[in-house]
Amino acid sequence: MKRLVDHSEVIQHMNGRLVKNNIFKLLFFFATVFGLIILVVLLYRVFTQATGWLNIDFLQNFPSRIPERAGIKAALVGSIWLMAMVAPLSLFLGVGTAIYLEEYAKKSRFTDFIQTNISNLAGVPSIVFGLLGLTVFARGMELGRSVLAAGLTMSLLVLPVIVVASQEALRAVPNQLREASYGMGATKWQTIYRVVLPAAVPGILTGSILALSRAIGETAPLIVLGIPTFIAYLPKSVFDTFTVMPMQIYNWTGRPQEEFQHVAAAGIVVLLVLLVMLNSIAIWIRNKFQKRF
Amino acid sequence: MEKIMPKLLLLTAAVSMFTTLGIVFTLLFETFTFFSRVSIVEFLTAKEWLPWNEKSGSFGIAPLVTGTLLTTAIAMLVAIPVGLASAIYLSEYATERTRKIIKPILEVLAGIPTIVYGFFALTFVTPLLQKIIPGLEVFNALSPGLVMGIMIIPMVASLSEDAMSSVPNAIREGALGLGSTKLETAVKIVLPAAASGVIASFVLAISRAIGETMIVAVAGGSSPVLTFDVTQSIQTMTAYIVQVTTGDAGYGTTIYYSIYAVGMTLFVFTLAMNLLAQYISRRFREEY
Numbered sequence: 001m002k003r004l005v006d007h008s009e010v011i012q013h014m015n016g017r018l019v020k021n022n023i024f025k026l027l028f029f030f031a032t033v034f035g036l037i038i039l040v041v042l043l044y045r046v047f048t049q050a051t052g053w054l055n056i057d058f059l060q061n062f063p064s065r066i067p068e069r070a071g072i073k074a075a076l077v078g079s080i081w082l083m084a085m086v087a088p089l090s091l092f093l094g095v096g097t098a099i100y101l102e103e104y105a106k107k108s109r110f111t112d113f114i115q116t117n118i119s120n121l122a123g124v125p126s127i128v129f130g131l132l133g134l135t136v137f138a139r140g141m142e143l144g145r146s147v148l149a150a151g152l153t154m155s156l157l158v159l160p161v162i163v164v165a166s167q168e169a170l171r172a173v174p175n176q177l178r179e180a181s182y183g184m185g186a187t188k189w190q191t192i193y194r195v196v197l198p199a200a201v202p203g204i205l206t207g208s209i210l211a212l213s214r215a216i217g218e219t220a221p222l223i224v225l226g227i228p229t230f231i232a233y234l235p236k237s238v239f240d241t242f243t244v245m246p247m248q249i250y251n252w253t254g255r256p257q258e259e260f261q262h263v264a265a266a267g268i269v270v271l272l273v274l275l276v277m278l279n280s281i282a283i284w285i286r287n288k289f290q291k292r293f
Numbered sequence: 294m295e296k297i298m299p300k301l302l303l304l305t306a307a308v309s310m311f312t313t314l315g316i317v318f319t320l321l322f323e324t325f326t327f328f329s330r331v332s333i334v335e336f337l338t339a340k341e342w343l344p345w346n347e348k349s350g351s352f353g354i355a356p357l358v359t360g361t362l363l364t365t366a367i368a369m370l371v372a373i374p375v376g377l378a379s380a381i382y383l384s385e386y387a388t389e390r391t392r393k394i395i396k397p398i399l400e401v402l403a404g405i406p407t408i409v410y411g412f413f414a415l416t417f418v419t420p421l422l423q424k425i426i427p428g429l430e431v432f433n434a435l436s437p438g439l440v441m442g443i444m445i446i447p448m449v450a451s452l453s454e455d456a457m458s459s460v461p462n463a464i465r466e467g468a469l470g471l472g473s474t475k476l477e478t479a480v481k482i483v484l485p486a487a488a489s490g491v492i493a494s495f496v497l498a499i500s501r502a503i504g505e506t507m508i509v510a511v512a513g514g515s516s517p518v519l520t521f522d523v524t525q526s527i528q529t530m531t532a533y534i535v536q537v538t539t540g541d542a543g544y545g546t547t548i549y550y551s552i553y554a555v556g557m558t559l560f561v562f563t564l565a566m567n568l569l570a571q572y573i574s575r576r577f578r579e580e581y
Contacts, residue, residue: 125504
């Protein structure tokens, strides 16, 4: 009697499929660690190039035409000025927008429109924000190359990210909390200000710090604004001209002398350290205050 | 308070609207000024972009567009396969623990400033490639394209993984129960079910690559030539805007206005991509 199913053929076929599965599993795994490998190579390259150049003098010196004397002081202080400007402004606007959309706005065409607008704004290339800043802030309001012009431009750039993060944080606050607050006789604003917002703060801050670190690392809009890179003084007010770290690194990268590549690498290390610090704060907040409802 | 706050909050919400309006009107007005000096037909059809030549200048956007599309295409050749493979691994094969380790690392990769990638492309990837490809110029399309692709991997991986993870387990178990291997389940069952989200992530990645500035400005060069040769120096739309704004093109010159026309083109390209991504994820979504 001929057997309907040839057992050895089935096993052979099945083995083939399993081998294929394992090969692809390995391929998918390599694809996943590929990014990790590149990250290691990138960091290794930058750090080895920076060694010997990154020292106290580098942090204390102003830019110089002589690589050995070039320092990042003006740019480091400038980046902190920019951060101090962008953080409160974008937080105020972003959280305000999120509260309006999540707590007040009724589901209407207008609300939908604002929402779609925000997600589209998030997809606009940063350099286009630079063109907006150049026309409206730098030329229109005659703010020139000041901290203020750059701060306003950067605030608008990170606004959509903060709005979306804050909306998610507000949405995660369960309705029972709101209802309990109303039940105790609180008004709508009291409920939002004293109950919903405190519960949402960890989520809002985490998202906002990540948005802020994007503003710190962003170069393109500032180039368009014409932020200079050779500055030997620190800004005294928001109307002063200044520079930031990514601009300074861009300038050093573009210089023909080999030595300036090391200076640029040293600058990158300082920038990355600042970003790691910001992100650690974000992670710390997330772990410390995150509540599950 | 009860009456004032909603109005104040509405005002903050209006800022995002005014930002969009500001972008659109800024670009429109300055682009109109540009087109009052250079004909729109020349802008769209001329094959040369020679803005620096006072007398015989030519303003044909084509070389800048091909430069942009060239670097974008290279970036996608890296980002789409690697990103999708990572997404499949993370969503279908990886254990919860592995996923918790790998995802934050990918986020770090996405959080590195683009100027750092530009530096990496110019000082590491280009010299490395020059050893393999002898004819490679110092500034070329290949190196920034590849690095841009690496930068975009986390975006494709994360968005595609989200789409695949939201496919319900019952469907996977059905396929596995019928005797499929994990690979067959992933490729023939989960991937088609998550297709809308996955394809939307590709489109968003393209949009991101088109608008990327610093990598191509640092490593791509500033020669607007109509070519598809990846070893040559090129110029993208974004890199042109950088070149003009770092230089001394005076306010009111034709070159000054040209950055707005280029910015407008860039804006239209990326907006179209973003709208397409939204359309795809809405129109072809599988509801469970």
